[in-house]
Amino acid sequence: MTTTAAPAATTAVDMSVDLAGMRLPSPMMTASGCAANGKELARFFDLRELGAFVTKSVMADPRSGRGTPRMAETPSGMLNSIGLQGPGITAFVEQDLAWLHENGARVLVSIAGGTSAEFADVAARLAASEAFAAVVGVEVNISCPNVANRGLVFACDPAASADVLSQVRPQLPPEVPIFAKLTPDVTDIVTVAQAAVEAGADGLTMINTLLGMVIDTDLLRPQVAGVTGGLSGPAVRPVAVRAIWQTRAAMRDGRLPEVPVIGVGGVRTGRDALELVAAGASAVQVGTAAFNDPNAPVRVGRELRDLLHEKGFSRLSDVVGIAHERMA
Numbered sequence: 001m002t003t004t005a006a007p008a009a010t011t012a013v014d015m016s017v018d019l020a021g022m023r024l025p026s027p028m029m030t031a032s033g034c035a036a037n038g039k040e041l042a043r044f045f046d047l048r049e050l051g052a053f054v055t056k057s058v059m060a061d062p063r064s065g066r067g068t069p070r071m072a073e074t075p076s077g078m079l080n081s082i083g084l085q086g087p088g089i090t091a092f093v094e095q096d097l098a099w100l101h102e103n104g105a106r107v108l109v110s111i112a113g114g115t116s117a118e119f120a121d122v123a124a125r126l127a128a129s130e131a132f133a134a135v136v137g138v139e140v141n142i143s144c145p146n147v148a149n150r151g152l153v154f155a156c157d158p159a160a161s162a163d164v165l166s167q168v169r170p171q172l173p174p175e176v177p178i179f180a181k182l183t184p185d186v187t188d189i190v191t192v193a194q195a196a197v198e199a200g201a202d203g204l205t206m207i208n209t210l211l212g213m214v215i216d217t218d219l220l221r222p223q224v225a226g227v228t229g230g231l232s233g234p235a236v237r238p239v240a241v242r243a244i245w246q247t248r249a250a251m252r253d254g255r256l257p258e259v260p261v262i263g264v265g266g267v268r269t270g271r272d273a274l275e276l277v278a279a280g281a282s283a284v285q286v287g288t289a290a291f292n293d294p295n296a297p298v299r300v301g302r303e304l305r306d307l308l309h310e311k312g313f314s315r316l317s318d319v320v321g322i323a324h325e326r327m328a
């Protein structure tokens with residue numbers, strides 16, 4: 001008698017997510033700026049294995065970013081001062097987005113701007129592009145400095161955040177959700193989240209890097225040419241968990257409309273991802289870990305699925321924010 005091997009029990013966990021109408025088979029995404037625009041990672045795995053591929057934030061015009069050196073190692077993470085280097089929206093849609101579309105990737109396009117009007121312009125040109133069918137959502141990176149306001153970060157100011165979101169929303173079809181990417185470098189992230197959601201954000205991505213600095217103690221000068229930079233990696237995960245927790249708590253209290261949260265910050269393993277999900281994230285991005293292990297965005301997804309199975313859960317969605325119900 002022949003026996004058919006039972007299908008791997010882990011496949012029984014439903015990992016699909018619905019992010020403000022954006023239906024994805026997996027919660028796993030790359031983090032903006034950490035996986036270039038797709039080609040580099042496609043050598044390691046099929047991009048369709050991801051829930052969505054998140055592109056580097058694109059601005060209206062080409063930019064060369066900040067001077068070098070641009071990276072410094074830190075305990076449990078890294079500091080980068082890349083600046084928003086990129087090809088500009090025209091070349092991005094013609095080359096990168098077209099390539100991602102041809103390769104069947106679901107794409108969450110990250111957009112940035114020096115003014116609210118630039119964000120709106122980038123969104124409008126994206127919506128008008130030929131490969132727009134690949135776009136499952138837009139991440140609005142309001143955590144970059146506002147050039148018009150001498151380096152102020154939009155997401156440090158609720159009014160500036162609202163202005164960007166209210167100008168971007170009408171440029172995109174209503175069925176394409178937009179996610180405001182927030183910075184943890186604020187006193188009260190819930191106030192900024194509130195302003196962004198009221199102005200039209202369908203969801204939130206948390207967190208961007210924290211502002212940090214490294215000094216070369218041999219040369220006794222700043223290690224990156226931009227002087228300060230963004231801290232990322234495992235060191236920032238507790239900050240991401242806290243930001244997601246506070247925002248989800250505000251939704252549970254009725255202080256903030258219920259919107260999906262995409263968690264990002266220091267995720268290297270399935271257990272790290274589970275921490276963000278238990279705090280309230282419905283999907284998870286992997287950034288810095290992909291520099292060391294390009295497979296990390298999909299590996300973490302498999303580890304998360306196995307962990308959920310081990311714990312007896314059959315749906316990822318049942319675990320989103322579960323830690324709020326289990327407070328000691």
Ligand SMILES: Cc1cc2nc3c(=O)[nH]c(=O)nc-3n(C[C@H](O)[C@H](O)[C@H](O)COP(=O)(O)O)c2cc1C
Nearest residue numbers: 031032033057080141207208232233265266287288
């Ligand atoms: C080299 C580098 C470049 C980044 N560029 C962007 C970017 O263009 N837009 C953006 O929204 N976030 C950018 N980020 C932030 C990441 O998307 C992510 O929010 C942050 O690194 C925390 O996640 P991690 O600890 O998994 O890296 C960048 C991060 C790094 C390390």
